[in-house]
Each structure stands twice: as C-alpha cells, then as structure tokens.
Amino acid sequence: MEILTILESLEDLIEKSSGVPFSGKCLVDREEVLEIVKEMRLKLPDDIKQAKWIKEERQKILLEAQKEANNILKDAENKIASLVDEHEITKKAYEQSxxxxSSAQKNAREIRLGAREYADSVLNKVEEILTDATDVIKTNRKELK
Known part of the structure; x- marks a missing residue:
C-alpha cells in the first residue's frame, strides 16, 4: 500500500530531524511534514476504496457459495427423486445426498469464514494505518503548536 510508504517517509523525516536538547522533541521542516500529510490525504481514498472493494468481493463470494450450496442441494434432491423406485438405491441416494x-455446507462455511477473515484482516490493516496516520498528525500538530 502506498500509504505505508508515505508513513515510512514521515517516520524517516522525524528520525533524521535534529533533537532539542534536554527534551524528547525534535525540529522538523514544516513544509516537508505538510507535504507528506498532503500526500497521505491524497492516497487515503485509494486505500478506503480498496477496503470497500474487498468488502463487496466478500459479499459476492458469500452469495456465490450460497448459490453453489443451493445448486448442490437441488441436484441432490433431483437425484433422490429419480432413485426412489428401488429401496436399496434410495437408501444409498439418501446417504450420498x-x-x-454436508460437504456443501462445510465448503460454504469455510468460504464464508475465509472471506470474513480476509476482509476483517484488510479492514483491520486499513484501520491501523488510519489510526497511525491520525496519531502522527496529532503529534505533529502538538509539536507545531
């Protein structure tokens, strides 16, 4: 993600800045910091769009999994109906169905859980990035005051 690169450049700027003696503060070039913050603002919408896209993809995957499960169920029901005439075949068909x-439900559940975990992971990462960026901005604003 580009925002991480921008944050790293901000971090480098702060680390390379001269320190104020007898304090934990440092002097930073206001223009450089403001330029980095401006760049972050420009890049954040892309990251948010990506998170939205991931969420939409998750929904599509869940719907596809549900459709696949429904199709498998319908196929199983059709197969059972065609094999009802003979008892032994019917018994075997029930077992197979x-x-x-069970397999379709398990697959749907795994796909659903995987999609949720992936979406949650990406959204969590975006949230961390936004939180870090907000913290850096607040810290820089405090130092500028």
Missing part, C-alpha cells in the same frame, strides 16, 4: 449437503 446427506454427504453432498
């Missing part, structure tokens, strides 16, 4: 349904 239960396995198919």
């Amino acid at each position: 239960n396995e198919i349904v």
Whole structure:
C-alpha cells in the first residue's frame, strides 16, 4: 500500500530531524511534514476504496457459495427423486445426498469464514494505518503548536 510508504517517509523525516536538547522533541521542516500529510490525504481514498472493494468481493463470494450450496442441494434432491423406485438405491441416494449437503455446507462455511477473515484482516490493516496516520498528525500538530 502506498500509504505505508508515505508513513515510512514521515517516520524517516522525524528520525533524521535534529533533537532539542534536554527534551524528547525534535525540529522538523514544516513544509516537508505538510507535504507528506498532503500526500497521505491524497492516497487515503485509494486505500478506503480498496477496503470497500474487498468488502463487496466478500459479499459476492458469500452469495456465490450460497448459490453453489443451493445448486448442490437441488441436484441432490433431483437425484433422490429419480432413485426412489428401488429401496436399496434410495437408501444409498439418501446417504450420498446427506454427504453432498454436508460437504456443501462445510465448503460454504469455510468460504464464508475465509472471506470474513480476509476482509476483517484488510479492514483491520486499513484501520491501523488510519489510526497511525491520525496519531502522527496529532503529534505533529502538538509539536507545531
């Protein structure tokens, strides 16, 4: 993500700045800091759009998984209906349909959990970046005052 690169450049600027004796403060070039903050503002919408896209993709994946599960269930029901005539075949069909349904539900659950974890991970990372950026901006504003 580009925002991480920008944050690293801000961090480098602060680390390379001259320190104020007998305090934990440093002197930074106001123009450089403001330029980095401006660049961060320009890049943040891209990261937010990416997070929104990930959320939408997660929804699509969940819907596709549900459709696939429904299709598998319908296929299983159709197969059962065609095999009802013979008892032994019917018994076997019920077993297979239960396995198919169980497998479809398991696959749908795994896909759903994976999509949620991925979306949560990305949104968490974006939240961390935004929090870090906000903290840096607040700190810089305090130092500028």
